[in-house]
Amino acid sequence: MNEVLQAIRKRRSVRKFTGEAVPESTLRAVLDAGRWAPSGLNNQPWKFVVITDQTTRAAVAAKTKYRKVLEQAPLQIAIFLDQILSYDRTKDVQGIGACMQNMLLAAHSLGLGTVWMGEILNRREEVEGLLAVPESFELMGVIAVGHPFRKPADSERRALEELIFKRY
Ligand SMILES: Cc1cc2nc3c(=O)[nH]c(=O)nc-3n(C[C@H](O)[C@H](O)[C@H](O)COP(=O)(O)O)c2cc1C
DSSP, X not given: OOHHHHHHHHOOBOOOBOSOOOOHHHHHHHHHHHHTSOOGGGOOOEEEEEEOOHHHHHHHHXXXXXXXXXXXXXXXXXXXXXXXXXXXXXXXXXXXXXXXXXXXXXXXXXXXXXXXXXXGGGGHHHHHHHTTOOTTEEEEEEEEXXXXXXXXXXXXXXXXXXXXXXXX
């Protein structure tokens, strides 16, 4: 397996982190991986809010039932769809997904752990208010980033045979 395939296969959600801060250069490498994601018409509809400040991290964490996971991550990245840049909602959301996955894989390749927080979208507007983003920003998810406390448990996937519906 080459490095890309290995990262795709070996990345696992990490839900327990050491308190160690994420270096600025690593943060920038992760954001840059998101920046290079594909998007429809190359419209790059994403915007990021980087949260390392303890008070803000705790306030964001309090907006999800996964508070315990989120609050101990030294870094949170909130990813938004900027409606001003949007041209096709489905394609924009797909692009944001690619952007977020790029960040997960980049962080993994740099020895960091991540978990994609979707449940927090139940209180999307509250998080948008808390982070004081412009009206045009719609929260798409929050990624918790940090040094893994321990090796995460392996995960499972359906067999490829179940997924290939047909071949012509
Ligand atoms: C759109 C999306 C939303 C998710 N939301 C949450 C979440 O709110 N809380 C959480 O602990 N994990 C969340 N996850 C992580 C999934 O639970 C995890 O990716 C899945 O169980 C597979 O495990 P793995 O990432 O270790 O392979 C989310 C993942 C995705 C892609």
